[in-house]
Amino acid sequence: MMQQGDAQDGGTSRAVLLESFGGPENLTVQDVPAPQAGPGQIRVKVTAAGLNPMDWFMTSDAETATRFGLTLPAGYGTDYAGIVDQLGDGATGYAVGDRVYGAALSRALADHVIVNADGDIATGVAHHTPEGVDDRTASTLAIAGSTAAAALAVLNLGPDDTVLVGGAGGGVGVFAVQLARIAGARVIGTGSPATADYLRSLDAEPVAYGEGLADRVRALDGGPVTAALDLHGTDTVGVARDLGVADGRICTIAAVVEGVPAANGATAGAAALQNIARLIADGRLRVPIAATFPVNDVRAAVKLQAGRHVRGKVVVDL
Known part of the structure; x- marks a missing residue:
């Protein structure tokens, strides 16, 4: 049986969407039906999403987007961090309230993302966030x-x-x-x-x-x-x-x-990523956050990141 914390069935959720492929001027924040976790899935309440060059590359034009399996309207962003707030039937390894980080291909910039409990980048993947790693930092890792x-x-x-x-x-x-x-x-x-x-x-x-x-x-x-x-x-x-x-x-x-x-x-295993997270928690590796933006300023965040001159990571807060 589906388990959830404060989240309720139905309702709406914010998501950053592209109605047409192209530059950051095409990004909008829209209210969409809140997604629900299906069998073997978990829902994550996203608190932060880190930006990567691949985000704007994948959505820069229709031909490139097709190569990555994206169709309109498309989401945006892949790296995220947040809190599990809903479990689908048969989802194991997580509990409501767990802090997690991971990747959800071109849909991480949203209040909620659905990922498979045993998924990959394409279907969405989550890893437990170690104590000592804040959500902004965790959102830059995947x-x-x-x-x-x-x-x-x-x-x-x-x-x-x-x-x-x-x-x-x-x-x-x-x-x-x-x-x-x-x-x-x-x-x-x-x-x-x-x-x-x-x-x-x-x-x-x-x-x-x-x-x-x-x-x-x-x-x-x-x-x-x-x-x-x-x-x-x-x-x-x-x-x-x-x-x-x-x-x-x-x-x-x-x-x-x-x-x-x-x-x-895709060629790195989960153990490698969790090792990086542990190094951060132990203070042996640090992730400079160059800039943070509220989700309503997502266009400015993407423009900064796409300029390729930023030192460190750009994060969008949700």
Whole structure:
């Protein structure tokens, strides 16, 4: 039998929707029928939703949206955190009142999301939020944290490694840099000159991206680069090859390069993500929150995040 706390059947719930695909100007906050948990599902009262580049990429045009199985009207956002407020028949592993975080593909920006109790990103997935991790931070973990963990698993870094991280100041870079340092590796992070202090705060050695990057890396003390992670495109791949890094020790997340391994969040297991959450709870990893917005200002939040110059994560409060 369905179990619920304060939530009642029926009623309405706010959701961020797109009536047409395109830019943030198409986003609206609408009242919709409150979703109900079906068999094997849980309903989460969302308190915060973290933004990722994939959110606006998936909904930027109809052709791209179709590739991800999205139809109009479409929801928005994937990462969320909140509290379980309804259990469907047969849903196990959760109780009403549990704090959770996870992913619900292109529908996380809503008062309520429905996820499968044993689901994945496509059907919706939830993980228990550890004590010591607040909801805003938890709402940033699912996509970026999983992607960083998957990429670091490919590189298998250790104390003898120096890794070049291209795009180190972005949402995935926040996790990748710190996970690499926790593994004992030396980290050189690329970014604009304005991000240098920020990268140092993550314990990375900053270096300006752009023409001449390979020479700037060679000029740094500390020995040769042994691995590389390209979080933006393919530029870092080319530089890593120039520096003598073997293709098998280079990883991409946003492009396909022949001979170079690629990683994405789907290849990382739940254990990797929960490990990141525990590191945060233990104070060994931190997630800088660059900005927070109320849900009614979602267009401004998406515009900031899509500009790709934000340092850390952007979160929408619900």
